[in-house]
Amino acid sequence: MTTTDIEDIARRAQEAHAAYSRTAPEARARALTAVAEALEADDQVVTIAQAETGLSEARLAGEIKRTAYQLRAFAETVRDGGYLDVRIDTADPDFPLGPRPDVRRCLLPAGPVLNFAASNFPFAFSVLGGDTAAALAAGCAVVVKAHPGHPQLSDRCASLASRALTDAGMPAATIQLVHGQDEGVELLRHPVIRVATFTGSVRGGRALADVAASRPDPIPFFGELGSVNPVVVTAGALRERAEEIVSGYVTSVSGSAGQLCTKPGFLFVPVGHGLGDALRAAAEQVAEHRLLNPAVSHGYQQRRDDVLGAGVDVVAEGAVRVDEDQNAWATPTLVRVTLDELIAGRDRLLDESFGPLSVVVEYDDLGGLLPQLAQLFPGNLTATVHCATDEISDPQVGALVQLFAQHAGRVLIGGWPTGVAVTAAMQHGGPWPATTNDTGTSVGSAAITRLLRPVAFQSAPQELLPEPLRDDNPWGVPQRRNAV
Amino acid sequence: MTTTDIEDIARRAQEAHAAYSRTAPEARARALTAVAEALEADDQVVTIAQAETGLSEARLAGEIKRTAYQLRAFAETVRDGGYLDVRIDTADPDFPLGPRPDVRRCLLPAGPVLNFAASNFPFAFSVLGGDTAAALAAGCAVVVKAHPGHPQLSDRCASLASRALTDAGMPAATIQLVHGQDEGVELLRHPVIRVATFTGSVRGGRALADVAASRPDPIPFFGELGSVNPVVVTAGALRERAEEIVSGYVTSVSGSAGQLCTKPGFLFVPVGHGLGDALRAAAEQVAEHRLLNPAVSHGYQQRRDDVLGAGVDVVAEGAVRVDEDQNAWATPTLVRVTLDELIAGRDRLLDESFGPLSVVVEYDDLGGLLPQLAQLFPGNLTATVHCATDEISDPQVGALVQLFAQHAGRVLIGGWPTGVAVTAAMQHGGPWPATTNDTGTSVGSAAITRLLRPVAFQSAPQELLPEPLRDDNPWGVPQRRNAV
Numbered sequence: 001m002t003t004t005d006i007e008d009i010a011r012r013a014q015e016a017h018a019a020y021s022r023t024a025p026e027a028r029a030r031a032l033t034a035v036a037e038a039l040e041a042d043d044q045v046v047t048i049a050q051a052e053t054g055l056s057e058a059r060l061a062g063e064i065k066r067t068a069y070q071l072r073a074f075a076e077t078v079r080d081g082g083y084l085d086v087r088i089d090t091a092d093p094d095f096p097l098g099p100r101p102d103v104r105r106c107l108l109p110a111g112p113v114l115n116f117a118a119s120n121f122p123f124a125f126s127v128l129g130g131d132t133a134a135a136l137a138a139g140c141a142v143v144v145k146a147h148p149g150h151p152q153l154s155d156r157c158a159s160l161a162s163r164a165l166t167d168a169g170m171p172a173a174t175i176q177l178v179h180g181q182d183e184g185v186e187l188l189r190h191p192v193i194r195v196a197t198f199t200g201s202v203r204g205g206r207a208l209a210d211v212a213a214s215r216p217d218p219i220p221f222f223g224e225l226g227s228v229n230p231v232v233v234t235a236g237a238l239r240e241r242a243e244e245i246v247s248g249y250v251t252s253v254s255g256s257a258g259q260l261c262t263k264p265g266f267l268f269v270p271v272g273h274g275l276g277d278a279l280r281a282a283a284e285q286v287a288e289h290r291l292l293n294p295a296v297s298h299g300y301q302q303r304r305d306d307v308l309g310a311g312v313d314v315v316a317e318g319a320v321r322v323d324e325d326q327n328a329w330a331t332p333t334l335v336r337v338t339l340d341e342l343i344a345g346r347d348r349l350l351d352e353s354f355g356p357l358s359v360v361v362e363y364d365d366l367g368g369l370l371p372q373l374a375q376l377f378p379g380n381l382t383a384t385v386h387c388a389t390d391e392i393s394d395p396q397v398g399a400l401v402q403l404f405a406q407h408a409g410r411v412l413i414g415g416w417p418t419g420v421a422v423t424a425a426m427q428h429g430g431p432w433p434a435t436t437n438d439t440g441t442s443v444g445s446a447a448i449t450r451l452l453r454p455v456a457f458q459s460a461p462q463e464l465l466p467e468p469l470r471d472d473n474p475w476g477v478p479q480r481r482n483a484v
Numbered sequence: 485m486t487t488t489d490i491e492d493i494a495r496r497a498q499e500a501h502a503a504y505s506r507t508a509p510e511a512r513a514r515a516l517t518a519v520a521e522a523l524e525a526d527d528q529v530v531t532i533a534q535a536e537t538g539l540s541e542a543r544l545a546g547e548i549k550r551t552a553y554q555l556r557a558f559a560e561t562v563r564d565g566g567y568l569d570v571r572i573d574t575a576d577p578d579f580p581l582g583p584r585p586d587v588r589r590c591l592l593p594a595g596p597v598l599n600f601a602a603s604n605f606p607f608a609f610s611v612l613g614g615d616t617a618a619a620l621a622a623g624c625a626v627v628v629k630a631h632p633g634h635p636q637l638s639d640r641c642a643s644l645a646s647r648a649l650t651d652a653g654m655p656a657a658t659i660q661l662v663h664g665q666d667e668g669v670e671l672l673r674h675p676v677i678r679v680a681t682f683t684g685s686v687r688g689g690r691a692l693a694d695v696a697a698s699r700p701d702p703i704p705f706f707g708e709l710g711s712v713n714p715v716v717v718t719a720g721a722l723r724e725r726a727e728e729i730v731s732g733y734v735t736s737v738s739g740s741a742g743q744l745c746t747k748p749g750f751l752f753v754p755v756g757h758g759l760g761d762a763l764r765a766a767a768e769q770v771a772e773h774r775l776l777n778p779a780v781s782h783g784y785q786q787r788r789d790d791v792l793g794a795g796v797d798v799v800a801e802g803a804v805r806v807d808e809d810q811n812a813w814a815t816p817t818l819v820r821v822t823l824d825e826l827i828a829g830r831d832r833l834l835d836e837s838f839g840p841l842s843v844v845v846e847y848d849d850l851g852g853l854l855p856q857l858a859q860l861f862p863g864n865l866t867a868t869v870h871c872a873t874d875e876i877s878d879p880q881v882g883a884l885v886q887l888f889a890q891h892a893g894r895v896l897i898g899g900w901p902t903g904v905a906v907t908a909a910m911q912h913g914g915p916w917p918a919t920t921n922d923t924g925t926s927v928g929s930a931a932i933t934r935l936l937r938p939v940a941f942q943s944a945p946q947e948l949l950p951e952p953l954r955d956d957n958p959w960g961v962p963q964r965r966n967a968v
Contacts, residue, residue: 062581065580065581066581069580069581073968076968077968079968080967080968082964082967082968085930087908087909087930088909089905089907089908089909089910095905096549096553097546097549097550097553097905097906098903100905100907101899101905103905103907103909103910104909105908105909105910105911105930108889111890209697209702210697210698213693213694213697213698213702214694214697217862217863217915217916217917218693218697218916218920218921220921220923378701379701392945392947392948393947397948398947398948401944401948405592405939405941405950406595408939409938409939409940410939410940410941410942411939411940411941411942411944412941412942412943412944413941413942413943413944413945413948414943415585415942415943419582421573421579421581421584421585421587421942422581423573423584423587424571424573424589424964424966424967424968425571425572425573425587425588425589425940426573426587426589426940427589427938427939427940429938431701431937432701432702433701436702437702437704438937438938439704439923439934439936439937439938440938441938445967445968446569446571446589446938450923452923453915453922453923454893454911454913454922454923454924454925454930455889455892455893455894455895455911456893456894456895456909456910456911457889457894457895457896457897458894458895458896458897458899458905459896459897459898459899460885460895460896460897461876461897463876463877463882464876464881464882464885464897466889480566480908482908483564483566483908483929484557484560484561484563484564484566484908484929
């Protein structure tokens with residue numbers, strides 16, 4: 001793709017944005033719904049996705065359901081209008097600091113968005129995934145940089161969406177697709193692009209975040225990068241439900257072959273837990289699962305060799321088998337270290353393993369573990385505490401939850417971090433290196449805020465105000481008048 | 485100051501933050517009010533500020549009133565609790581994507597904040613200014629990097645605030661002060677600092693933004709940098725109220741000797757406006773005003789020489805006089821160019837002039853001006869339109885307002901951009917180079933959001949939830965349950 005092509009894409013994005021950003025909520029909501037319907041109606045996408053990613057038909061069908069739900073949920077967010085954060089402060093001649101003019105503020109579409117798609121969710125975090133849905137909901141034209149792991153699926157999804165948007169009366173270039181890393185970087189530097197989103201590796205995300213920050217005009221870059229999702233199991237929880245914890249853990253580690261950003265990478269259990277045999281047995285019952293693509297497979301094998309060579313105890317060795325088509329198939333690998341060994345080997349052991357590998361860490365007591373956790377895990381998408389019912393009031397458990405709340409975006413009490421609910425209260429993001437910018441979420445309706453910017457209008461006659469700020473409130477959005 | 489001192493400051497900030505961030509709203513609101521009262525009660529600050537900045541007693545007294553109001557307004561924001569954006573999604577066994585757990589999300593204090601103070605508002609944008617008030621309201625400990633233009637005032641403000649906070653039961657290190665550029669940069673790199681705020685020049689702000697972005701763990705940096713605040717006057721507005729526009733413009737340009745980030749730097753008027761004599765007469769009536777300090781004075785004189793040497797017509801020459809104490813005193817300088825001359829001379833003419841200089845630009849017609857404005861003024865804090873009452877429905881005026889809304893944080897219809905109302909709907913921020921990050925505001929209650937980060941709790945028993953997320957809602961904050 002030439003620089004001229006990139007210029008064309010940018011120009012089309014700008015033109016599409018100018019029209020799309022002014023659409024009324026109902027029209028925009030219908031357009032989102034039309035994209036959801038088009039995705040559900042397509043009879044090819046599952047087959048193409050299976051071939052390109054190795055994910056199972058059931059998983060992909062579920063992912064399409066989730067992706068369509070997400071688009072429809074954002075349609076409701078658009079209809080509701082609360083996300084606009086409308087504030088209307090009427091003129092006040094008696095304001096304590098002198099007469100105050102009429103000032104009205106809301107969030108407006110930030111401008112064309114560039115979305116770098118992920119490999120591991122070919123629907124939910126790719127061309128039609130959460131970042132695209134959020135951008136479309138916000139009223140922004142979006143350019144998606146396709147993930148090289150599923151190029152045909154990306155093309156098909158982009159064209160079905162573009163067609164659905166056109167049929168719904170929106171500009172065709174409201175969504176566009178580019179392939180190629182250089183093309184993505186060139187667009188990220190383009191003045192037309194006002195916000196970028198990304199889901200992927202720490203290395204890739206950091207490089208792109210640096211590009212965004214070093215532009216002549218820096219732009220916000222929301223990258224969802226690496227997370228190892230620590231889980232702490234107390235002695236009480238083990239006494240209460242060891243079997244359930246073993247099975248939940250192994251299921252969460254091995255689902256989608258461990259290629260999930262919320263996979264529990266570290267399970268902390270008290271010394272003397274006696275779970276070794278149960279963990280091995282559970283891991284050995286997991287059927288082998290194909291890894292996404294050769295790059296993921298290569299990275300996982302290298303990472304697994306590193307961990308196995310780091311002086312750890314092997315709980316379940318697992319395997320990686322390469323088939324005649326050069327696809328790799330993996331079964332879970334579980335290893336065990338003490339807390340002291342983890343601290344000593346942190347440079348080798350603490351990285352994310354993108355695949356079905358997880359580390360069981362044995363600790364002496366919660367009091368000794370707590371101060372180490374903040375050092376070992378400065379930023380994660382999730383952090384989980386498993387405690388017994390009668391430990392909920394234990395001050396150490398309370399301290400653990402407070403500590404995790406400072407170092408993760410989502411804190412779970414019981415349950416497992418994989419399976420991220422698409423809902424208004426979800427937070428999918430966290431301190432570095434979980435994200436490049438932990439003021440946003442990339443799952444749930446709050447994700448829309450990243451694609452908006454605030455603008456205030458002072459002393460404007462009604463005719464010159466955007467609809468959400470008008471007294472007659474033609475869109476029926478929530479308006480806060482003279483709030484604090 | 486040694487590295488050990490910096491480490492001590494960081495450690496104290498972290499300890500203070502740990503305690504302060506858990507305070508209940510009422511206690512925090514009282515602490516903010518106590519700081520406001522301590523500032524108002526101090527009998528030395530005006531005298532010190534006058535000597536250090538040259539600003540008038542009346543202006544400084546007004547600024548103290550504004551600063552105290554701001555602290556009290558944030559106390560009300562804290563009491564209200566709406567800023568926490570509480571979302572509670574209760575468990576739903578029938579959720580379309582499978583059973584949904586209980587998920588609750590709110591904004592929590594981001595961590596210790598570093599605030600780089602400005603020179604031109606020794607109260608309202610300095611040690612006890614908006615960024616500090618917002619950080620304290622958010623529940624964050626704050627370290628202020630003092631502006632070298634008013635070191636004694638900074639010391640006095642920091643110690644009166646620290647005393648007031650201690651008396652209100654808060655940790656003394658909830659607010660700390662450092663002097664020195666190197667010290668500021670060292671702290672900006674320190675892992676304890678989680679967010680930084682800044683008000684100042686484009687060059688200084690960009691350098692610090694780059695430091696924040698290049699940390700091993702990048703942090704959000706909210707810099708309010710340069711703005712030239714274009715004002716477009718239509719032919720109709722001139723017919724309606726030329727005299728009022730001339731006097732409003734000159735007052736806005738010359739107030740506080742033009743050392744305001746919202747000073748109108750460019751006034752667009754139709755050719756044949758005939759305002760020359762009136763503008764000169766109004767400018768010549770303005771008494772000379774001291775510039776803040778030798779650095780500002782030097783920068784302003786250089787900038788004024790550059791503009792006067794750029795082939796412009798002089799409307800009112802003004803002057804800069806240096807007194808026996810090396811303080812510079814200025815009267816307004818107004819120059820005139822055509823739109824074509826501005827475009828041709830953009831590299832020399834478009835920079836911000838930090839002092840009482842403004843450029844009158846003559847344009848032929850709105851239709852020709854509009855496409856140029858977006859190129860000339862990509863990002864500003866404010867943009868103003870003066871039109872006649874019967875032009876409000878003119879499509880070109882509508883297009884101008886829409887264009888300005890894309891390139892400025894605040895759009896005014898009539899009036900002048902100086903004098904920023906402290907209110908919930910205010911937006912003080914805008915696209916680069918107005919700010920490094922235009923998702924936030926540094927004036928008004930929405931400023932608190934920059935100092936918070938979202939955290940979700942999943943399946944947490946009531947005892948382990950932070951107060952805002954509990955069903956019994958002990959702080960009485962607004963809670964949105966099962967919202968879209």
